[in-house]
Amino acid sequence: MTENYSKLRQQAEAAFGKAQSQLFERQRAIEDLNSIVIARDEKTERLREARLAKELHDSVTSATKLTSKRARKS
Template sequence: MTENYSKVRQRAEVAFGKTQSQFFERQRAIEDLNSIVIAREEKTQRLREARLAKELQDSVASATKPVSKRAKSL
């Protein structure tokens, strides 16, 4: 059954549809930005952990490395 709405009602329905689509488009854009931010934070955390592990490994390696003769004479 098709309903015949008045022109005012039809315009209101179109305006509401546009508002709804703008709202959903804005929400999708916000979700996209949030996912980018989360991915960047995760990558930063992984890189930080890798850097700290390398620094720890380097400090352990330098502590166990034998002292050269030249360094002893100073």
């Protein structure tokens, strides 16, 4: 079925298509940025947890060493 539209209608359809494609591009860019932000936040959280675990391990180790040194001196 071939439909003949007026020139004004064709221009409106073209403008609408362009606006839609720009909207989709903008949404895709926003989604890409959001995924980058989410990935960065997840990595930051993993690094924070690793740092806290290391600090806890180091403090337990130093406390153990201090206790063993005191026990040897007594």
